Amino acid sequence: xxxxxxxxxxxxxxxxxxxxxxxxxxxxxxxxxxxxxxxxxxxxxxxxxxxxxxxxxxxxxxxxxxxxxxxxxxxxxxxxxxxxxxxxxxxxxx
Amino acid sequence: xxxxxxxxxxxxxxxxxxxxxxxxxxxxxxxxxxxxxxxxxxxxxxxxxxxxxxxxxxxxxxxxxxxxxxxxxxxxxxxxxxxxxxxxxxxxxxxxxxxxxxxxxxxxxxxxxxxxxxxxxx
Numbered sequence: 600x601x602x603x604x605x606x607x608x609x610x611x612x613x614x615x616x617x618x619x620x621x622x623x624x625x626x627x628x629x630x631x632x633x634x635x636x637x638x639x640x641x642x643x644x645x646x647x648x649x650x651x652x653x654x655x656x657x658x659x660x661x662x663x664x665x666x667x668x669x670x671x672x673x674x675x676x677x678x679x680x681x682x683x684x685x686x687x688x689x690x691x692x693x
Numbered sequence: 694x695x696x697x698x699x700x701x702x703x704x705x706x707x708x709x710x711x712x713x714x715x716x717x718x719x720x721x722x723x724x725x726x727x728x729x730x731x732x733x734x735x736x737x738x739x740x741x742x743x744x745x746x747x748x749x750x751x752x753x754x755x756x757x758x759x760x761x762x763x764x765x766x767x768x769x770x771x772x773x774x775x776x777x778x779x780x781x782x783x784x785x786x787x788x789x790x791x792x793x794x795x796x797x798x799x800x801x802x803x804x805x806x807x808x809x810x811x812x813x814x815x
Contacts, residue, residue: 600705600709600757601705601708601709601712601753601754601757602754602757604709604712604713604716605712605715605716605750605753605754608712608716608719608720609716609719609750611720612716612719612720612722612723615723615724615726615727616723616726616727618727619726619727619735625732625789625794627732627785627788627789627792627794628732628735630785631726631732631735631736631739631782631785632726634781635723635726635739635743638743638747638774638778639719639747641770642747642750642751642754645751645754645767645770646754648763649754649757649758649759649763649767652759652760652763654762654763654766657763657766657767657770658766660770661766661769661770661773664770664773664774664777665773665777668777668780668781671781671784671785672781672784675784675785675788678788678792679788679791679792
């Protein structure tokens, strides 16, 4: 009962985050909104796990949050350095 | 009334109140993410309200959970959200500032990246 209410409320917030994801003017807005969307999907999945009583869905929510964090850090690092193979020393130090 | 039904009623009531508080915070954070004028103000909304609301909703779900395994996993999820949300907010803000994205600050100008080393007197 509470889990169903939580899933519906978080779903409405997910629509708002999705609007910012598609309307965001800069890359960083989109990164932030994408992280919010994934976290809200994880909460909805966890609420589904509480409703159905299966703990596998909570583990899936944990994996969602961790994968979202790793993906966002990779995106931010790529757009700061414009490369996935960043040099370990700065050019003026060599 | 036997104690089991009282406990069940208490579980439903407490988890409902906690989830309602968390949903209020999440609604505020998502509205701020949609309506604020600037990346940094949006970050403020998404960090403060949204992360705290997510943690409170997950704690309410942990109160409403049918058995102990699910409750412990939900507490782990709450700890993970509480640790990773501010970390990611800091990363986004630092990356945007280093990329030269200026905040809207009215009369006041925020320091630009790299401007402090030239403007400060020796």
